Amino acid sequence: MKRISKKLLMALVTVGFGLSATGSAWSAESLDDVMKRRGLSQKDVLSAAKTYVPTGKRDEFLAFSSGGQSGQLIVYGVPSMRILKYVAVFTPEPWQGYGFDDESKAVLAQGRVNGKDILFGDTHHPAISETNGVYDGQYLFINDKNNPRLAVVDLSDFETKQIVVNPIMKSEHGGAFVTPNTEYVIEAAQYPAPFANEYVPLSQFNEKYRGAVTYWKFDRKEGRIVPSESFSVELPPYSQDLSDFGKGPSDGWSFTNSFCSERYVGGIEKGRPPFEAGCSQKDTDFFHMVNWRKAAELVKAGKAKKINGHDVIMMDTAVKEGILFLIPEPKSPHGMDVSPDGKLMIVSGKLDSHTYVYSFEKMMALIKAKDFAGKDPYGIPILDLKKSLHTQVQVGLGPLHTQYDSKPCVAYTSIYVDSQVTKWDYCEGKVLDKLSIHYNIGHLMTMEGDSVTPQGKYLVSLNKLAIDRFNPVGPLHPQNHQLIDISGDKMELLYDMPLPLGEPHYAVAIKADKLKPKIRYKSGWNSRTDKRHKFRTRPGKERIERDGNKVRVFMTTIRSHFTPEIIEVNEGDEVTIHVTNLERAEDETHGFAISGTNANLSLEPGKTASATIKADTPGVFPYYCTEFCSALHLEMQGYLLVQPKGYQKTSVKGTEGTIYKKADYDKQFKTNLSTQGVIDTVVGYITARNYQDFKPVVALVEDATEQLGFAANTRKKAEGFAAKKDWHNATLWAGQWWQYQVKAADIGLRAKTYLDQHGAKVIKK
């Protein structure tokens, strides 16, 4: 031991204090050399400089992108375009323990359809909660097109808290979008179907299949949707599509696109033309306007019908009460975007080459004057297209979706077929610029570009095909998000970002400094219910309780051991292990996985998470920490043992692997004292400087102090055993004392490096 520990000390001293590991001379290669070697143009270097974020620096915006069929939410930084997190929403994700711990399984269970676990989603449109039409960064809502469902993600910890299943739809698309104060989240249907969960032949499509929009009530204080206070409005079997809420003058209204207002039912197998032909035959589809505020009052007044236990305002009521209108819109639209001032609604049809700018003022005047162009087959009044339009602009082939700049009247529209972004003036109705993208752009996103305060600066083009943009990785390609600089008159392409998992549809971006996520949970926290966990465990209170064949383990975890380390149960037991992470330090997550089971927990500091397993196979099942949490991470282990039914305990006593004696204890004790001397030097170095001016260092010092507290307690144990001349246990506990010292030294050295690199100064006391 002596030889090693002496070297360790030398290392601490010479590496930690002697050699400077930073500030080495920069390599000789110049920028010109690099440009030549890598074939970069001056424009490339400028783009690189506009997007590169140096180590430790932050991105200006955070983008939240849907993950498409991955069923997840993607978080990345702008302008660096580095993905920071996939947030598990509809699909189990073991890194986050999502769908593997009991707490998150309960969230996924809320999303059951007809009693079945649906373990994926098709996320399309994320929406950030708003206050007075401004992104407030508190919550995020995202939809599942396939099932159809809506999820609530809490941006204080980036976790999914709730899933609600639409009670009347079988498919949706036009959500999530929020009212300016997030009272409601909208979800519009996609493919029409009967509201009841029953079979209706397609021959009854016009008569019994329906579309709808659902307004989910959001309780901001609780951070949860309230299904009992939510309602829907019945709509014709036009395939409803994207939606948006009014704001400013149009606040109180919502707007929803549609396609296939032909109400065509395909059947290519029967010789009928396919859906795509019949659903794109007419020149125009219908833009739905709903007065949601009045609709909410109608529900309160008892004018809704209960369908599947849910309040639905039927079309005849909606028409009679004057809350539902239609306006023609360019065919097969894929964007419904209310201008920041709430006065205009921009719609593009994928099979038209124009954006249509509707005037809310004109629409209201027509409604007020009852100046209708006609009624649809379901009796809904139709406003005249021309009379409703502010302007109409030819932007290119296959326009889809529009986002707004911070500059007045400036908008950007994605042009699918032309593979371009068109920048245009929606007040004057003229095209300002065009930029080629690669390839086939779907949605696009500007910074806070669908709020009342767009931030300008950057635009991200969410492309549907990557084809040759990246190194090939097999027949299934990544997607391509392209970052575009919109600060100047001309748009400039800055960066191609591959999306490695799922096909994003829409994304939203918020100023990063609006988000203040947690670093840790209150100790013993159930992060999915946002309450103290019923089965949390405080240090020293770890235990195993049995009630019949139900076994409950109250476990804690801290660098680097579980308590308990051995769990013995009987075949047939149902075992629930509740693990509380006692750590307080930032990023000190522990994992917990048991061999041969699907038990797999992610335990961020403070969290309590649980795994329930059926002990139906006798045997030996190691468990361990799946996060590399300290130098002793591999040793953070334990065993679950399942005794077979009728097992007879033997009295065979095993041998101890290694027996330690007084000399071992003395050697370890001496090592520890020397190590403490080094730690004291580090502590002295830190406390002699203005470390309290550096928040990260204060956190490290707190963490190191805690580790040294553990070390002191363990020292007492070791000395206790030594006093009883139990040298074996004395040596082992002295070893544990040293482990805590090593952890403290690790943290101390990180703190020292931080101070060195951030110009800390020596203070006088």
Added chain:
Amino acid sequence: MKRISKKLLMALVTVGFGLSATGSAWSAESLDDVMKRRGLSQKDVLSAAKTYVPTGKRDEFLAFSSGGQSGQLIVYGVPSMRILKYVAVFTPEPWQGYGFDDESKAVLAQGRVNGKDILFGDTHHPAISETNGVYDGQYLFINDKNNPRLAVVDLSDFETKQIVVNPIMKSEHGGAFVTPNTEYVIEAAQYPAPFANEYVPLSQFNEKYRGAVTYWKFDRKEGRIVPSESFSVELPPYSQDLSDFGKGPSDGWSFTNSFCSERYVGGIEKGRPPFEAGCSQKDTDFFHMVNWRKAAELVKAGKAKKINGHDVIMMDTAVKEGILFLIPEPKSPHGMDVSPDGKLMIVSGKLDSHTYVYSFEKMMALIKAKDFAGKDPYGIPILDLKKSLHTQVQVGLGPLHTQYDSKPCVAYTSIYVDSQVTKWDYCEGKVLDKLSIHYNIGHLMTMEGDSVTPQGKYLVSLNKLAIDRFNPVGPLHPQNHQLIDISGDKMELLYDMPLPLGEPHYAVAIKADKLKPKIRYKSGWNSRTDKRHKFRTRPGKERIERDGNKVRVFMTTIRSHFTPEIIEVNEGDEVTIHVTNLERAEDETHGFAISGTNANLSLEPGKTASATIKADTPGVFPYYCTEFCSALHLEMQGYLLVQPKGYQKTSVKGTEGTIYKKADYDKQFKTNLSTQGVIDTVVGYITARNYQDFKPVVALVEDATEQLGFAANTRKKAEGFAAKKDWHNATLWAGQWWQYQVKAADIGLRAKTYLDQHGAKVIKK
């Protein structure tokens, strides 16, 4: 129609040919302006220039990183550090259809443990297949620490083809590593356990718990592991850890670390010191040497014992036959890295401050001379540490893992506690340079750095903590991979890359041009068995077959419809839908998802994939394409209808949503003729140029030609109905004809843009 289509044509002409969307003036901001605005140093700009990859350009290397508890494999480019793909391995992943289609479910089913689906993994160490010790880029192997399992990924399509479950271990860590010609893949145990699947009390730890190394035989022609030709060697209950195969002079041997050679069993809940204390008490652990080539011969000679149906060479046989030796190594090691020339083995212990360089020549000489320092408690000969060493170098506190440079004798070692990388000379035994990383590095990776031909240039530091490096995203942080320039004398940090999903442990990087992945599959391909799919469907052969209550649907998909579009079944049926993607074009993946079910397919060009569902709920279930595959993607839909038991068909005939007349047909026909004129102009533009010199354009032209063929066929249908004066169907088919034209135009415009941007020239015919 006229108004819209005229505009469409204008758009095609003016947008496609008139306005140039590229080559716009670059914004006025200079590099100095950008540096000032963004606070970048000259070094930052240099780093940006060294890592930025402009649009359409490729990365030089591809890195394959384990995904930790995500259970997946991560693929990213170096130096851009952009993630290109998460490859699904042990965890279901809906974007790839993995675990949602029948074919991949069969792969996951191979990974069942005790008959149970285990739907996550803890991937640690990927290995690329080698030929003569050089990465050949054909296959990749990756392990699951928790269960323990090994998977085979085919780098021709980046799909997981096989999972094997270790027959005797309950936990592993030291895999995957391959022999120089990939005959075997090694997997070493981690936490000791009984080989049999039975309960053995921990009091029998020394007597009945065991470690092992397994040598999985790989059949390169089949691309699959052959379990019946694989074998293991029994080892003591030391926790085996990382491994490596010999090469050159050491070819035929394998080397495996261990920790907790104290054989300590914790039990903190019973007052015993925790595992971490007892497992780190001794100064040294054991480095295992196994002569695997001779071991394979012993198995052939019948000297192995069958345990759980698997050949195991027991320790007494291994000792007797002289194939197993031990050497002391620094305590709690976490790296075993054979030098490129195969002469030296480098080991670092996390609780020592040195790397130990072992000489294979010296080890062999000791074995030959039977010069042993003793035996371990299991009778295995121990070589003397000092006599086996080439050198020993003090590199820093908590060294873990070593990788090699292309420069002779230069290696890099990760230093966990100091949070540094140390560059050193392993021939001369001296430290050359140190670089701080952020924070607590685990493994590191140089380009092809564990092959016989390391490529130098870059090093990636796989850090365990990110803490303050990125914008905060909640208590669970991303990981941080840092890219380091190692081309000069001094290491230079270039880039911080967040890892958004899972904790990578080890990664390997290969020159990108060695990989030649497929763009498409042969039509009707089962990508998981690599054979033509038994239930593939050719165009025109789509059908629904019933056999009792089993229904089999033979479906095809092409832009943008499914055939069939309507599937009617009865409650209680078991419905299997086999979907063949008829597309040939690169990146033309379709998806297929059915509402209310877990059916979710990813259909890359040529693939056949299947979903089996139990139709146990009567009702209406829309299905659709989850990939935005064309402008008509939203219209790519269909319905699965489940009739309830005893349903009586009604004779109620529904109404058609919209009826078309002769005028509609004439209008559509005229539109199509004009559209064809525009397409002809695009075709003329392309064919007048040397487009055949541009491979991507040739592919686009093929694709467009196919679409125009569909258009021509559909035109015939329309004209057939028109001849019969069935104007309704004639109009719809004319609409479909136009849809194919739009798809052809989309592709044609992409081809034209490509030619414009790549300097195509007019050719004379």
